Amino acid sequence: MRKIFTIFVLIIAFKAASQEQKFGIIAGVSNPTLTEGTLEAVNFRYGLRPHFSVFYEMKFHNKIHFRPRLMFASQGSMVASYGYNSYQYADYTLNYLDVPLDFKFWNKVYVVAGPQVGFLISGNIPDSQIKSNIDFGGNLALGVRIHKVFLELGIYQGLTPVLEPGSGIYKETYNNAAARFSVGWYIL
Numbered sequence: 001m002r003k004i005f006t007i008f009v010l011i012i013a014f015k016a017a018s019q020e021q022k023f024g025i026i027a028g029v030s031n032p033t034l035t036e037g038t039l040e041a042v043n044f045r046y047g048l049r050p051h052f053s054v055f056y057e058m059k060f061h062n063k064i065h066f067r068p069r070l071m072f073a074s075q076g077s078m079v080a081s082y083g084y085n086s087y088q089y090a091d092y093t094l095n096y097l098d099v100p101l102d103f104k105f106w107n108k109v110y111v112v113a114g115p116q117v118g119f120l121i122s123g124n125i126p127d128s129q130i131k132s133n134i135d136f137g138g139n140l141a142l143g144v145r146i147h148k149v150f151l152e153l154g155i156y157q158g159l160t161p162v163l164e165p166g167s168g169i170y171k172e173t174y175n176n177a178a179a180r181f182s183v184g185w186y187i188l
């Protein structure tokens with residue numbers, strides 16, 4: 001297995017040395033939420049939060065590019081729970097250093113898809129409620145490129161539970177999810 005992995009890394013390295021490479025920055029707003037599992041609803045309030053990233057883009061083929069990023073993203077949500085005759089809201093803010101490993105298909109108008117791993121760097125949640133410091137999920141986005149600038153509209157769904165608030169029979173698990181609008185710029 002190590003030999004196969006080593007060969008794979010070497011092929012990518014040689015391919016990278018011979019192909020077109022670009023660097024850039026991305027900034028935008030996301031509408032994060034928490035879900036009970038994958039694409040399952042939870043009571044929440046919407047709020048816009050920022051995300052910033054730097055990226056490297058490597059051309060594999062005329063219409064396929066590999067675009068890993070290093071991104072700061074604020075996740076979480078205001079979660080509602082029904083108390084005595086009223087709803088009570090808890091603010092779950094989680095700040096991540098994310099590493100999306102995206103593939104971009106086509107050039108002017110394009111689709112981006114790939115896995116993402118995130119590392120929790122801060123939050124306003126007690127440690128006892130954090131189920132995992134690592135968030136693993138998937139990205140999907142549509143974009144349009146105009147010269148050196150591009151616009152993207154995308155979604156992210158976490159696949160691993162990151163929060164476990166409550167206790168006993170009231171314990172729930174939440175995954176991260178987000179809708180994102182981004183503006184990017186190719187620097188090099």
